[in-house]
Amino acid sequence: MRRRSLILAAVPAGLVTLAGCGDDKSDSSKASDSASPSAAETSAAPPPKIVDGPLPAITAGTKLNEKPAVAKGSGEPSDQLAVKTVIAGNGQTVAENDYIQANYLGQIWSSGKVFDNSYDRKTPLLIQLAAGSIIDGWRYALTGKKVGSRVEFSVPPTWGYGKNGNAQAGIKGTDTLVFVVDLQGTFNAKSSAKGSDVAQNDAKVPKVGTNTDGKAPSIEVPKADPPKKLVADYVIEGDGDEVKADSTVLVQYKGVLWDNGKEFDSTYSRKALTSFSLQQVVKGWAQGLTGKKVGSRVLIVVPPDLGYGDNPPAGSGISKDSTLVFSVDILAKM
Numbered sequence: 001m002r003r004r005s006l007i008l009a010a011v012p013a014g015l016v017t018l019a020g021c022g023d024d025k026s027d028s029s030k031a032s033d034s035a036s037p038s039a040a041e042t043s044a045a046p047p048p049k050i051v052d053g054p055l056p057a058i059t060a061g062t063k064l065n066e067k068p069a070v071a072k073g074s075g076e077p078s079d080q081l082a083v084k085t086v087i088a089g090n091g092q093t094v095a096e097n098d099y100i101q102a103n104y105l106g107q108i109w110s111s112g113k114v115f116d117n118s119y120d121r122k123t124p125l126l127i128q129l130a131a132g133s134i135i136d137g138w139r140y141a142l143t144g145k146k147v148g149s150r151v152e153f154s155v156p157p158t159w160g161y162g163k164n165g166n167a168q169a170g171i172k173g174t175d176t177l178v179f180v181v182d183l184q185g186t187f188n189a190k191s192s193a194k195g196s197d198v199a200q201n202d203a204k205v206p207k208v209g210t211n212t213d214g215k216a217p218s219i220e221v222p223k224a225d226p227p228k229k230l231v232a233d234y235v236i237e238g239d240g241d242e243v244k245a246d247s248t249v250l251v252q253y254k255g256v257l258w259d260n261g262k263e264f265d266s267t268y269s270r271k272a273l274t275s276f277s278l279q280q281v282v283k284g285w286a287q288g289l290t291g292k293k294v295g296s297r298v299l300i301v302v303p304p305d306l307g308y309g310d311n312p313p314a315g316s317g318i319s320k321d322s323t324l325v326f327s328v329d330i331l332a333k334m
Contacts, residue, residue: 037106037116037125037135037179045158048081048140055082055152056109056178064089064150065103067119068180072112073154077176082154083141086180089148094186096143097130099250099273101185101332109154109176115169124184126250126275126334135160142181151181185332187250189271190214193297193329195238200299206258208235208299208327216254216268217297217327219261226258226323231301232288235327238295243278243333245290250275250332258301258323264316273331282307284324294333300326 054077060069064087094100103124105117118125129139137155145151155177157163163173171177192212200207204224209217217235243249251274254266267274278286284302292298304310304321312318 037104037127037138045136048137048156048159050140051078051080051082052084053082054078055084055154056112058086058152058180064148065119065182065184067117068105070105070107070112070152070178070180073109073176073178077109077154077156079156079158081137081140081156081159084152085145085149086152087148087150089146089183091147091149091183092186094129094142094145094147094183095188096139097128097188099126099128099187099275099332100142100183101126101187101250101334103182103184104179106177106179108171109178113170115166115171115177123334126248126332128275137177138179138181141179142183145183147183147186149183151183152179153181154178187273187331189252189267189273191252191273191329191331193236193238193252193331194295195236195293195297198234198237200233200235202233205231205233205301206299206325208297210236210297212236216266219254219256219325219327221256221258221261221325226303227301228303230284230287230303230306231299232292233299234292234296235299236295236297236329238293238330240294240296240330241333243289243292243294243330245286246277246279247290247333248275248277249289249330252329252331253326255324255326257318258325259319262317264318264324285326285328288326289328289330292330294330296330298326298328298330300328302326 056071056073058068059071061067101124103118107114127134137159141153160177161171165171165173192214197210207220252267256263284306288300302324307324310320
């Protein structure tokens with residue numbers, strides 16, 4: 001069992017409390033009330049063969065990030081994974097276990113019925129391309145593709161929702177599915193903030209390193225009493241969308257104690273990004289990240305009343321009434 005990120009273990013009264021143990025899952029997979037590609041069982045099937053077709057034509061919405069219209073499938077679909085790069089991007093290459101941000105549309109081959117799409121929601125999907133997080137067809141079809149690409153692919157039941165289908169979405173266990181996916185971004189344990197450095201002139205607050213090489217930044221805590229109020233300052237200011245109070249974000253972060261500068265939690269140490277809703281975390285994080293821009297690195301100093309107060313997580317190394325210091329890279333949001 002992997003250690004759960006401490007920022008999600010919000011224990012004190014008045015904070016959102018999550019289940020006690022488990023791996024780092026978030027509500028980023030809950031893209032809609034219908035059948036997002038994350039809502040499937042993990043298949044134990046061997047990898048499919050990647051074939052060129054057949055695939056139905058995209059008849060409208062042919063530009064990247066335009067909602068596509070896709071023709072009904074003609075004839076019998078492949079019993080393997082048919083994949084076509086419709087628009088070739090030139091961005092970073094997607095690797096398995098990366099988090100991806102993408103717009104997508106899914107429909108049933110035989111009927112042409114659209115069962116889910118992110119374009120109408122105006123909210124791209126943010127999800128890990130990993131077994132157990134997303135249907136296998138997505139993992140096999142998108143690994144190796146580049147950001148900025150539009151990829152069309154068909155997924156037979158073996159690498160989709162299996163023989164049970166997905167009744168809520170009207171998908172039968174015999175249905176082959178067709179997806180069009182516009183890849184907007186890919187993120188992994190080496191991802192960092194991207195933006196402009198912001199001057200750190202206040203000697204009363206910690207100073208955070210500005211390296212963007214995927215390694216953990218330094219955090220220098222001053223020899224002074226901690227602030228009584230929340231501090232949330234840009235270290236690197238990105239140019240992405242602003243984070244909202246109910247956003248789900250993908251982050252790199254490092255947390256240290258004000259008293260001794262000791263690290264108590266870090267995605268860099270785990271070599272694994274964390275994705276969560278701001279409604280799931282301690283108040284200091286929720287308030288500190290709301291309004292900040294995607295792509296930024298933010299210094300957050302969390303006083304006890306906005307952190308864990310007198311009830312820190314057991315085994316965390318955090319004492320009662322500790323002031324916590326975080327460097328947070330906001331990589332993406334949905």
